[in-house]
Amino acid sequence: MSSKVIAALCCFICAPCGFAAKAADSGLNWNGFIAQGLIRAQDSSFVNDDGDWTAALTELGLNARYQLAPAWHLSGQTVYLDGGNRYPPGLRLDYLFVDWAVHNTEAWQANIYAGRFKNQHWLYSSTRDVPFTRPSIVLPQSVYFDSFRDIAVGTDGIATQVRHSTMQGDLTFNWSYGTVPITVEQSRQLLGQQTQGSTKMEHDHKVSLYWQSADSRMSYGIVMQEATFDYRRAGTELLSDAHFISQRVMLAARYQAEYWEFAAELQQEVVTTEGFFLPQFSRKQFGQGGYLMLQYHWSADLRLFGTVDYAVIDKDDRQGKQLQQLTGGAIPAYFGYQHALTFGGSVDLSPQWRLSAEMHWVKGTGRLAPVIQPDVAANPREYWQIMAVQLMYRF
Amino acid sequence: MRLLLLVMLLSTFSVPAATVLAHPSVPVESLTQAQLRNIFSLRQTLWPDGTPVRVIVMPVDTALHQRFCREQLRLFPYQLNNIWDKHSFSGTGRRPEQAADTAAMLQLIRSMPGAIGYAASAGVDAGIKEVRIEQ
Numbered sequence: 001m002s003s004k005v006i007a008a009l010c011c012f013i014c015a016p017c018g019f020a021a022k023a024a025d026s027g028l029n030w031n032g033f034i035a036q037g038l039i040r041a042q043d044s045s046f047v048n049d050d051g052d053w054t055a056a057l058t059e060l061g062l063n064a065r066y067q068l069a070p071a072w073h074l075s076g077q078t079v080y081l082d083g084g085n086r087y088p089p090g091l092r093l094d095y096l097f098v099d100w101a102v103h104n105t106e107a108w109q110a111n112i113y114a115g116r117f118k119n120q121h122w123l124y125s126s127t128r129d130v131p132f133t134r135p136s137i138v139l140p141q142s143v144y145f146d147s148f149r150d151i152a153v154g155t156d157g158i159a160t161q162v163r164h165s166t167m168q169g170d171l172t173f174n175w176s177y178g179t180v181p182i183t184v185e186q187s188r189q190l191l192g193q194q195t196q197g198s199t200k201m202e203h204d205h206k207v208s209l210y211w212q213s214a215d216s217r218m219s220y221g222i223v224m225q226e227a228t229f230d231y232r233r234a235g236t237e238l239l240s241d242a243h244f245i246s247q248r249v250m251l252a253a254r255y256q257a258e259y260w261e262f263a264a265e266l267q268q269e270v271v272t273t274e275g276f277f278l279p280q281f282s283r284k285q286f287g288q289g290g291y292l293m294l295q296y297h298w299s300a301d302l303r304l305f306g307t308v309d310y311a312v313i314d315k316d317d318r319q320g321k322q323l324q325q326l327t328g329g330a331i332p333a334y335f336g337y338q339h340a341l342t343f344g345g346s347v348d349l350s351p352q353w354r355l356s357a358e359m360h361w362v363k364g365t366g367r368l369a370p371v372i373q374p375d376v377a378a379n380p381r382e383y384w385q386i387m388a389v390q391l392m393y394r395f
Numbered sequence: 396m397r398l399l400l401l402v403m404l405l406s407t408f409s410v411p412a413a414t415v416l417a418h419p420s421v422p423v424e425s426l427t428q429a430q431l432r433n434i435f436s437l438r439q440t441l442w443p444d445g446t447p448v449r450v451i452v453m454p455v456d457t458a459l460h461q462r463f464c465r466e467q468l469r470l471f472p473y474q475l476n477n478i479w480d481k482h483s484f485s486g487t488g489r490r491p492e493q494a495a496d497t498a499a500m501l502q503l504i505r506s507m508p509g510a511i512g513y514a515a516s517a518g519v520d521a522g523i524k525e526v527r528i529e530q
Binding site: 075 | 427429430432438439441445446455469471472480483485488489490
């Protein structure tokens with residue numbers, strides 16, 4: 001299914017190349033980006049297994065938006081991503097949907113999206129793969145968990161966004177429902193490289209409400225989401241069939257001043273596991289996490305930032321001691337959490353070119369893939385670092 | 396320090412205030428600041444008669460654009476740029492057309508039904524109408 005859709009989208013996206021100059025008149029608009037970087041995650045399998053510098057920091061994208069009628073648009077984007085172990089590399093149909101502006105007046109706007117659309121619910125989720133639009137090369141893993149990238153980034157289904165403007169500020173309501181196809185590679189990355197069965201998402205349901213002050217400086221939001229998955233074991237596996245439920249509640253806040261901006265997202269996620277290790281196995285974990293990020297606009301071209309990121313897999317086992325005890329020491333306690341301190345910056349070399357660099361000091365490995373069966377051998381240290389530099393171009 | 400402040404103050408006022416301009420077909424004569432912000436933030440995409448809104452802007456690093464963002468939209472230029480990026484890279488909108496200079500801005504507004512843009516006060520001419528902004 002996906003190869004046909006990608007081929008169709010490539011035709012849709014490549015079509016404007018021949019008459020881009022007439023884009024303004026034809027109702028057709030297209031954009032793209034190319035980014036290549038170098039990254040090193042020493043003493044961890046975050047990017048690769050040997051912890052050396054690697055060029056597995058590639059992001060390419062091409063999108064188009066076509067006006068079918070004044071209130072109807074067709075939008076699509078393909079991306080090629082290579083993030084090493086962070087997510088399976090390859091070409092992806094990022095989104096392809098019909099956008100219907102059901103109601104569009106000065107005070108009220110309502111849109112319905114049908115197809116494959118981006119996650120509009122978190123502060124940076126809708127453009128997390130677009131290097132120019134995100135605040136750091138590697139986003140805070142407490143919320144933007146890279147191993148869940150393909151599951152969290154978008155959905156096949158239907159969504160709506162309703163906005164209302166008042167004298168006091170603006171309200172935005174988002175709702176989405178659908179599913180996400182999960183490939184064998186994604187399933188193995190989440191559950192363990194040795195797994196041979198298949199994973200299917202039953203549904204992904206998200207709802208969020210944001211309020212922005214009249215001066216556009218302050219925003220608050222609340223997000224609720226639920227996703228359910230089924231795992232069907234392969235005939236030869238010792239594992240059992242399983243049912244997973246992930247429920248997340250998140251609070252978001254952002255303040256934007258002239259020279260600095262502050263953003264925070266806090267989440268609690270309940271993950272219910274039934275089966276998998278044994279047919280009668282049942283577990284409910286309350287994970288918590290969040291980040292605080294401060295960005296300083298030194299000038300129009302230079303931006304600096306710092307982030308504090310905090311995540312625990314089980315709020316009742318913040319030090320991971322129970323995890324270590326329950327597994328007889330097979331899984332070290334530091335797989336129960338992951339905290340990070342990050343500093344970095346970016347400089348705009350021109351309106352089209354940007355160079356970004358950052359350094360992460362990380363404690364714990366709780367946000368490394370695979371999640372259900374951690375790779376202890378490849379992650380022998382509690383403390384590790386990420387260094388990354390990326391050059392990006394937009395057109 | 397005082398000299399620096401004086402230079403900053405003078406440079407701010409040396410940029411003429413932006414006047415909001417539109418194609419004669421645009422069915423509005425005035426807008427509130429909130430409505431103008433909704434239009435340039437790509438939220439309101441249709442005029443009351445159902446025709447598409449065509450937003451035209453000057454290059455983001457020009458003094459006129461910066462002053463227009465701060466004074467007319469009550470947004471910092473980087474905020475507006477982030478909003479455009481979010482729309483254009485998630486498929487929910489298109490980045491505004493960009494005019495290289497005032498002459499190009501006037502030409503685009505004149506030739507594109509539904510167009511709205513801005514220029515220095517002295518730039519208004521025939522075939523384009525001025526939209527009054529209510530504070």
